[in-house]
Amino acid sequence: MATNATTEPLASRGSTGASDALHRVGGLWRYMKRNPSIIAGSVMLGIIVLFWAFGTLMTSPKDAKDLAFAPPNKRPSLQNPHPCYSSENPRELCFAYDDIERPHLLGTDRLGKDILASFSQGIPQTVMIGLIAGSVGTVVGTLLAFGAGYYGGVLDATIRFIVDTLQTIPGILILIIITIAWRDVGGGEMTFIQLSLIIAMLAWLGPTRVIRSQVLVMKQRSYVEMARLSGMSGPEVILKEMVPNLMPFIVANFVLAVSSAILASIGLEALGLGDFSSNTLGMMIYHNIWYGSLVNGWWWWWSPPIIVIVILFIGLFMLSRGMDEWANPRLRRRF
């Protein structure tokens, strides 16, 4: 490991002992101060976490269920009756919802859900989809990339062919068809966890392609050849020499995979292929489109999910750009 310290200073600064680890974290922190993209991305994601925490403190999960439909602070009252009131629904039943004295800070939506409460449930759900699909995609992608890049031959040709072919087909088409299949197997019901597993089925394409090309470059490095010549087996070379050195790169790709998984999930949900019992950001967009909140002027309903999604994507984008610079030190001078 000592030999490669000169070629890859950040990634291979030893991995033994606690002081070394501390040193590494300190180095990372000092580096981050020079990398504004990582800071900006983290701040944006931090804002979303704060918003989620605020929502969780201010609301209870049951506010995210059907309640009332009104702009902020215009809760149903005797003068302003609850829309659920009708000849079938006695007034008492409708007002039974209202015994909790909690203001709807962001108003409620057409389904009667408190919008802030929906966010406090939906943000973790959306992030969960991204993390599950992103992790599966990155792990599978890394395995395939090393298999293809390191061993080459028929394995490489096969994997490359599959990736090239599948990347030619718009992912959303495949995902739509799989999602419909899955939904029917589950009897018309699909949880957001299942949705994330469906997205994971294609999430490995990007990481496989990008990491494979890095593996090909790294295979030519002298320390990898050295390790091979000194009798290390294939998996040993990969695990001990290549993976640690590619780790920053893999992490950067993970952020990207999470971002594209969330993008895919919101796309599917916006098309009406989501988990209707969840409050994910994509389902909020779907309900907004379905009820035409834009043309009805219900700004308090459609604007928050758009703002949160925009901040989320820009934050992830900045973070992945910053990570890229971190993983690819030669890029640093360019920007």
Place this chain on the structure above:
Amino acid sequence: MFVAVVFVATSFNFFLPRFTGQDPIATRLELLAAEGDTIRAEDYKALIETYNAKFGLDRPLVLQYLTYLSAAVRFDFGNSITKYPVRVSELVNQAMPWSIGLLVTSTLLAFLVGTLGGAVLAWQHGPKAAFELILPPFFLLAAVPYYLLGLILIWLLAFQAKLLPLGGGYAPTTLPDWSDFGFLFEVFKHSLLPALSIVLASIGFWALGMRSMMITMQGEDYMLQAEAKGLTKIRTFFRYAVRNAVLPQTTALALTLPHVVSGAILVERIFGYPGIGRVLYEAITGFDYFVIQGVVYIIVLAIAFAMLVIDVVYPLLDPRISYSSA
């Protein structure tokens, strides 16, 4: 490669919907029932059998697959199940011009503006200040999905300012007449918002790629040489820097095409645009196998074809690559 991609995609396309276990005929009958037709139990069974025979769904899967492949070569996808007796090719033919028109113009526009903007931004001798103010917001927009931007644009320009129509391909009160200038203007007005959301969201992507390429190019020796020769700045910019930096951009254009199409499908849904995305969406919700197959096949074919075109055009841009001599 071209043939392989199309073949794999079409096979995939054939088997995936069939693994769903959904019965398109039953769906169709449910639809009829919902419309008010009452069907007696014994008729129901007979109807299913007749329909299955009519669409060839009762034959073994292998046979269906072979018929499908031979039909795909001839662009014949049979009749739509939910919109019987409309032919799939008819649905596709109606929708295709809308989508191609929207996609080609908006993608090329975004590519040109973004590439040029990115080039100027990286150019040390250019009018940097103005571009440094204008372009960075587009970098951020590149991270936002097209359809979200579309929603914001609908609200700003169609709902608040009432400048442009809310959606659709043309106003529902007009009859399509392609020789009428007023109608053409109407179509243009309706396509402006969806096109704008694609263009605004993708300019940043091209600008970002071009900028980093240009920065690399400026470190090259031939740039220094061009400057030393006393060439005009405009000439060095276009003939030396842009000429070289645009090559990876063109490759990127081929690679991102599927992503652009994915995004455009959702944009069409948001705007109710009468393109291929809407046909696909309606087919998916109605489990219309033949329409799904036809649409996916056409989209894959179009993308593969566009990639082929870019491959063929590439040597014109880059004289170092030529297919004639090995």
